Amino acid sequence: NAGVTQTPKFQVLKTGQSMTLQCAQDMNHNSMYWYRQDPGMGLRLIYYSASEGTTDKGEVPNGYNVSRLNKREFSLRLESAAPSQTSVYFCASSEAFAGALNTEAFFGQGTRLTVV
Amino acid sequence: GNSVTQMEGPVTLSEEAFLTINCTYTATGYPSLFWYVQYPGEGLQLLLKATKADDKGSNKGFEATYRKETTSFHLEKGSVQVSDSAVYFCALNFNKFYFGSGTKLNVKP
Numbered sequence: 001n002a003g004v005t006q007t008p009k010f011q012v013l014k015t016g017q018s019m020t021l022q023c024a025q026d027m028n029h030n031s032m033y034w035y036r037q038d039p040g041m042g043l044r045l046i047y048y049s050a051s052e053g054t055t056d057k058g059e060v061p062n063g064y065n066v067s068r069l070n071k072r073e074f075s076l077r078l079e080s081a082a083p084s085q086t087s088v089y090f091c092a093s094s095e096a097f098a099g100a101l102n103t104e105a106f107f108g109q110g111t112r113l114t115v116v
Numbered sequence: 117g118n119s120v121t122q123m124e125g126p127v128t129l130s131e132e133a134f135l136t137i138n139c140t141y142t143a144t145g146y147p148s149l150f151w152y153v154q155y156p157g158e159g160l161q162l163l164l165k166a167t168k169a170d171d172k173g174s175n176k177g178f179e180a181t182y183r184k185e186t187t188s189f190h191l192e193k194g195s196v197q198v199s200d201s202a203v204y205f206c207a208l209n210f211n212k213f214y215f216g217s218g219t220k221l222n223v224k225p
Contacts, residue, residue, distance in 0.1 A: 042217030
């Protein structure tokens, strides 16, 4: 059981380049999330998707776009990368509807992105 | 709104010391509460959880009790090991996951 799979694991971009981070889960979860983690800043929510076909902004959405391609996949796109987007990016999935609040969130291993 | 506040780190302890990491929450309803652990270079993994008031979650010697009256979910361990060095995140689930800022624990031999 793979859980949450993120690709790539590492990436170096030049300022202004674009890229898409891929995330897929095989647990049939409705909710998926993208976080970034910076030193001393904890996790900050970029975007989340409560269910297939819906997406909502989190705390730090500027400079990012997302696509919930289907129930399994939730991608994060940087249209024009900036050095301030250097971070570790985590994808997560969970069930979060009223009848399943006791279920945990499962995380991918992260993508370490450097923008130079 | 919903939020989680946890004590700032880093917390530095000697091996076999007692650990407490404080976590308090604000929620508009009755959330489930979680502690996650992140080892260096890895993603977050579930450490323990509690789904209703007065529940105690436990795993690997760590414990936390869901206290509705004080809106708290403090993490404790009686005797820490060097291998417990990691970042610990408190979280709640109420229609969406909300995470605290994380507390780094350093355990010295």
